[in-house]
Amino acid sequence: MTEEIFQQFRDWIDNRHEYAKEWKERTNKKIIGYLCTYVPEEILYAADMLPVRILGSHEPPTVTEPYIFAMFCHLCRDCLAQGLKGRFNYIDGIVEGQSCLHLRQTFNAWRLHIPTNFAHYIHIPHGIQNPHAIPYLAQELAKFKKTLEDWTGKKITNEGLDKGIKIMNKNRELMRKVHEYRKLDNPKITGIEAMEMVLSSQMVDKQEHSKLLNKLLEELPNRNLNRNPGTRLMIIGSEDDDRVFMKNVEALGATFVIEEHCTGSRYLWDDVVPSEDRLMAIASRYVNRVPCPSKDWPEFTRIQHAVKLAKDFNVQGALVIQNKFCDPHGIEIPPLREALKQVGVQTYPLEFDVTVPWGQFRTRVEAFLETLTGLEELF
Amino acid sequence: MSEKSKEFWRWREYRHTMPNMDWHDAKMVTAGVDIGSVGSKAAVMLDGELYTYAAMRTGGVSEETAVKAMNWAIEETGLKTEDIHYVVGTGYGRVNVPFAKRTITEIACHARGAHYIYGPTVRTVLDIGGQDCKAIRCDEKGKVMSFLMNDKCAAGTGRGLEVFADLIRTPIEELGKTSLSVQDEPQPVSNTCVIFAKAESVALLRQGWPKEKVSAAYHLAMVNRIIDLLTKVGIEKDFVVTGGVAKNTGIVSRLERNLKLKPLEPKLDPILAGAIGSALFAKALYEKEIGLR
Amino acid sequence: MTQKYPIEPLKIWNEAKQLRGKYYENYLAAHELGGLRWAGGAWSFSAIPAGLGEDVYSITGEPHGATIAFFKDFTAKCHDAVEAAGFPRTLCAYMRNYWGSILLDKYIQADGNVVDEHPVPDFIWQDHICCSHAKWYQVARWLEEKKGKKVPMYCVDVSVGYSMDKPLEDYKINYIVQQLNDGIEWLEKVTGRTYNDKLLCEAVWNEINATKIWAEICTLNQTIPAPLDEKTMYSLYVMGTLMKHRPECVDIYRKLKAEVEDRVRRGIAAVANEKYRVITDTQPPWGFLKIFREMEKYGVVSLGSLYTFGLIGMWKYRPDGTWAPKDLPLEKPQTREEAVKMIVEWTVDRPEWAHFYLPEVKTKMILSIVKQWKVDAVLLHYNRGCEGLSVHIAENRHGLVKAGVPVFPFEGNMGDEREFDFPGTLARLTAFFESMGLKKLKE
Amino acid sequence: MITAGIDVGAKYAKIVVLEDGKSILTRANGIVGFDILKSVTAVSEKALDGTGLKRDQITRIVATGMGRKAIHRTPPINAEEIVPDVIADAKGTHHLISTVKTVIDVGAEEGRGVKVDENGKVRDFVINERCAAGAGTFIETMARALEVKVEDMGLLALKSTEAIPMNAQCCVFAESEVVTLIHSRVTKENISKAIHDAMAGRIASMVLRVGVEKDVALIGGVAQNPGFLPPLKKELNTEIIVPEHPQYVGAFGAALLALEMEGHQNE
Ligand SMILES: Nc1ncnc2c1ncn2[C@@H]1O[C@H](COP(=O)(O)OP(=O)(O)O)[C@@H](O)[C@H]1O
Ligand SMILES: Nc1ncnc2c1ncn2[C@@H]1O[C@H](COP(=O)(O)OP(=O)(O)O)[C@@H](O)[C@H]1O
Ligand code: SF4
Ligand code: SF4
Ligand code: SF4
Secondary structure (H helix, E strand, O other), X not given: OHHHHHHHHHHHHHOHHHXXXXXXXXXXXXXEEEOOOOOOHHHHHHOOOEEEEOOOOOOOOHHHOOOOOOOOOHHHHHHHHHHHOOOOXXXXXXXXXXXXHHHHHHHHHHHHXXXXXXXXXXXXXXXXXXXXXXXXXXXHHHHHHHHHHHHHOOOOOHHHHHHHHHHHHHHHHHHHHHHHOOOOOOOOOOHHHHHHHHHHHOOOOHHHHHHHHHHHHHHHHHOOOOOOOOEEEEEEEOOOOOHHHXXXXXXXXXXXXXXXXXXXXXXXXXXXXXXXXXXXXXXXXXXXXXXXXXXXXXXXXXXXXXXXXXXXXXXXXXXXXXXXXOHHHHHHHHHHHHHHHHOOOEEEEEEEOOOOOHHHHHHHHHHXXXXXXXXXXXX | OOOOOOOOOOOOOEEEEOOOOOHHHOOOEEEEEEEOOOEEEXXXXXXXXXXXXXXXXXXXXXXXXXXXXXXXXXXXXXXXXHHOOEEEEEOOOHHHOOOOOEEOOHHHHHHHHHXXXXXXXXXXXXXXXXXXXXXXXEOOOOOEEEEEEOOOOOOOOHHHHHHHHHHOOOOHHHHHHHHHOOOOXXXXXXXXXXXXXXXXXXXXXXXXXXXXXXXXXXXXXXHHHHHHHHHHHOOOOOEEEEOHHHHOHHHHHHHHHHHOOOOOOOOOOHHHHHHHHHHHHHHHHHHHHOOOO | OOOOOOEOOOOOHHHHHHHHHHHHHHHHHOOOOOOEEEEEOOOOOOOOHHHHOOOEEEEEHHHHHHHHHHOHHHHHHHHHHHHHOOOOOXXXXXXXXXXXXXXXXXXXXXXXXXXXXXXXXXXXXXXXXXXXXXXXXXXXXXXXXXXXXXXXXXXXXXXXXXOOOOOOOHHHHHHHHHHHXXXXXXXXXHHOOOOOHHHHHHHHHHHHHHHHHHHHHHHXXXXXXXXXXXXHHHHXXXXXXXXXXXXXXXXXXXXXXXXXXXHHHHOOEOOOOOOEEEEEOOOOOHXXXXXXXXXXXXXXXXXXEHHHHHOOOOEEEOOOOOEEEOOOOOOOOOOHHHHHHHHHHHHXXXXXXXXXXXXXXXXXXXXXXXXXXXXXXXXXXXXXXXXXXXXXXXXXXXXXXXXXXXXXXXXXXXXXXXXXXXXXXXXXXXXXXXXXXXXXXXX | OEEEEEEEOOOEEEEEEEEOOOEEEEEEEEEOOOOHHHHHHHHHHHHHOOOOOOHHXXXXXXXXXXOHHHHEOOOXXXXXXXXXXXXXXXXXXXXXXXXXXXXXXXXXXXXXXXXXXXXXXXXXXXXXXOXXXXXXXXXXXXXHHHOOOHHXXXXXXXXXXXXXXXXXXXXXXXXXXXXXXXXXXXXXXXXXXXXXXXXHHHHHHHHHHHOOOOOEEXXXXXXXXXXXXXXXXXXXXXXXXXXOOHHHHHHHHHHHHHHHHHHHHHO
């Protein structure tokens, strides 16, 4: 049963486009593609639409060369490539919540070169540590809401917003509960499974996803993975959906017990705290959530959060990955590694590209594992 | 073979057995096989002392090379593979050593091998092999503390030197010496890419630079890249160089000059560090197996 | 070969050079002069700290990063230090230059003189629109802290967007205004000084004037032959990046404008054999400005760029569709409220901010320059050192090609010479000129 | 009138001798060694050998290619003029295929994409920068790792049964990846295809920067490699014409330009 649930997550990812097309057929509702997790999906659910995250396919993206200079990160190029290749031709619109320049470029290229009916850019504030950010964002969200209403001709009601908030909160809460099982000495789910759970939640109807999560939570207490967990690893960095890498590393005798990035725990860590002013409530969630580094200043709050995760999940070592050319995350690598070192967590840096050269990486990861735990008794 | 088709990059293969040692006297016979992308090395140790070894070029099929290197190492010693208690494979082709019981990365093995070759004062090991270059920090037992490998660009490796040796028609063993014969160091070639560094060298040769000078420029560029890597991991004394390129004096003496730090002199062939390290791990693993640890 | 046009060196050159040198010295000597010093970006609202007193000196990161880039040996050391500290080499090159000098604990002045000890600022005052802006100083602060020096930092989020055809909504302007108001209180707190609103009003008015005059100077380059070339402009626009709010800046730009007007009147050219007019885009590879000399050998003059025009200069579209210097506000501000609002409204129209959001705006502005400045071709620097100014650059290329403008794109890096292939680029550039029918002029 | 074009490439020198811009009297190629002048002289002697032609019967020589400067107004060749590769490429290809709009030239160390107008003039162009993985050398390096002759690489690729993605884009790391593939018992045919696919991807993404407009032609030495064309077509999603003797097109274009220049001079 548990295996079937994880198989379902995998199938959803592998067949994300088929799923979406079928969903649309079935419900006759609109689908919105979004690029960054700063897009408040609550409002899209409130508008009775299905938000799906646009992610790459890890094929070398030759088609983007005319639109994006190759010094921008592979994720932003790979995402655009999906659009240019028509793989998202079913979406009714695209929305971006301001994060890094890289994805902004993808958004603009998409808007200019790929036929879509609706394109909206939300100027999510960068100064999330200043007190004016929340009211400002609430106004930006009001504008977003109005643009949606004008487009569909349908009002987004308070009830709708409540529904949206509930759907999102529920899904995040359930996934956090699953994460509790990763804290165990012998975790009940592997890193790749956790990644597939989170990734699939960004691709399908959250209500359907939550149903499955409920089942999973019933099953998990009785699950026995029958595998030696090996070294407890953490993975930190830019967006990461490289399932091949995760699988390969875990096969070397390790388990990813937690990750800090936006296809992992960062996506589900914070909830909307309901209040009368719904948009203020949503705005607070996006300003106060575990931030993307591009917004995290003057204090390094994300680093503090990563350190806390490392302790709570009892990690032995961390892989710090950087998507090549990703500036916001790249800038923080030394302070991050130092902060982890101070709490006794060793780190190893790896630079990711659209595909990872596993041959080269394997030796490094294996050697890192050896330095952490592997060879102690042989000296 | 005509001068024209002579392959200057082909470094000499060799084997050696220590005199005055007899494997029959040993309690533990262990071996390490290091299948690198360019060179394959096998070493057999008796109770943790180097007994016999071989170094040869890696062929098209790693399994065959592994068998060949091992057989060559034990040739004429009377030792048979079955007599070896434990074999550890390492290097790029470590999973392709059919008779190895376990694999360990070349990073751990080089550190441990360096510890054996150079003694317990070693803290920084620089391994320059065929296709990569590793900077390793280790403790007094030869255990890895941290390490870094060169990324993306293969410039600054043994393979690049082989390409270059062919280009200037100088046997690889003499390449380093040739590069040291110039009076003043020229500007390094600017391109760090192996392919373009070669193209740039061609351009310099066409401008009439003597090959010694071009060679110096090429070596210097490599050394600069290696130093970049070393500073990232942080250099601490004592510093040593292992891997095949440790035999290239053009690289080692420039490292010494530019780092203002003298690497220790090897007491044994430094290309063997990986194989020796894995043979030592093999010993520890065997001890564990028979309950000695 | 006889020259087509008369040339003359700029009279103001030395004065400008001295002013710039002085600026670097003052920053270094700020404490001896009894004053304060702060660090921040070239785009930060530098008029605001001016209200702390006349003895506040600043250093701005981008021009400082460029100065470093100009001296290749020092740059190389900076980059090595930054990489050794574990930062990726793909980050903003100016930022890496700046961090590098902190790590090396060295300070390089405009003339290349290197002194020991990187002067620690009393506070950091920055704004944030590019991913690297606030992060730059956050890390700078972290690096100082590791050396035991705590530097307070304030940073204004200006990432509210830009609209081409209608002004920004009030709540966006207000968001910035509120942050600046808080900033003033913060400045009082960290410096212990009382804030002087009169000085603020002066500084705001200076900045508005300086940035408008710069745009007017750029407009004079519409003349054939061009009185200024881009290489010269680099040395002059820098005042605007360092001290746009100061009276010296207004003063020197006034003088410069008068001189350039005079050159126009007398037909003095920047390049004697001007035959072909180009503009560039984004910062040049600073270590390789000699590329402009190579261009002159083909009779090519570079008139500037959206970057040199629009980083400091303030522009607006006129109702007739022409791109022209922005009109001054009706009168000088009298109160803190007026001053803060005025500087925010003035600044959000900065052309170099607009293109962060909409590639169409940048393309439109470049096309206006092409038309109004009678430009024959555009050289696009695909700058690996600055993601901020090369964002959307491929789209701009598209737009220009579509409009029938010849474009020469080249890859490089404004501050990391390892990423600029001079001979290769030169070979391609001359191929480009030759394909445009130009020939190397006989010497 | 007899004119000639010499294309002094990174690896090969190519010479074409042309009568009245119509008939090719002779043509030859040869490796460029350290001494460019000597190598090119040898190639031109080879070209003239047996034709009875002498240097002084050739009215004008135009040189192109990376090493063109070495023979510019330098005896014994004394090329009167030099032009950049892209101009010669455009001219030569346009003459052979009058409908051509995009020319892709892949040589030993450089790949180029050239947009051509209806008169054979360059409208726009792009040249690969900094990484050697988008040129002939790439395949040569891989051929060595596979222990196969370069000329056979393409045919091998055509016999592949499976598409295998290659990660490493760099020549040298690709070489080690090839070794890994060999070790995992992937057939030489499939590896060879992977190599050609990777290179086609690189060239395609470069050419896409200037845009692809039909008709598209592929020239340069690598155009003789039959394994390269199919993946390039696929990547660019277009038909591609390979003219006869693609390696000589640049030299041919230079010879045509020589004739044109003569014409202008006599006017
Ligand atoms: N006698 C020698 N003199 C100089 N260089 C040598 C010599 N022998 C080997 N090398 C260099 O060493 C390299 C191989 O080193 P090795 O450590 O075996 O690499 P790997 O283990 O990565 O295959 C060759 O590429 C060559 O450059
Ligand atoms: N028959 C062939 N099969 C495969 N590759 C070939 C063939 N002929 C030439 N090449 C490749 O073409 C390249 C040389 O092309 P060329 O256009 O002459 O280059 P350049 O002008 O740079 O010297 C070499 O890399 C060579 O490997
Ligand atoms: S990986 Fe980095 S640069 Fe790329 S989209 Fe994510 S945050 Fe932006
Ligand atoms: S990347 Fe460019 S815009 Fe961003 S901080 Fe650096 S120089 Fe400024
Ligand atoms: S530049 Fe050269 S060594 Fe570097 S990645 Fe490219 S082919 Fe490899």
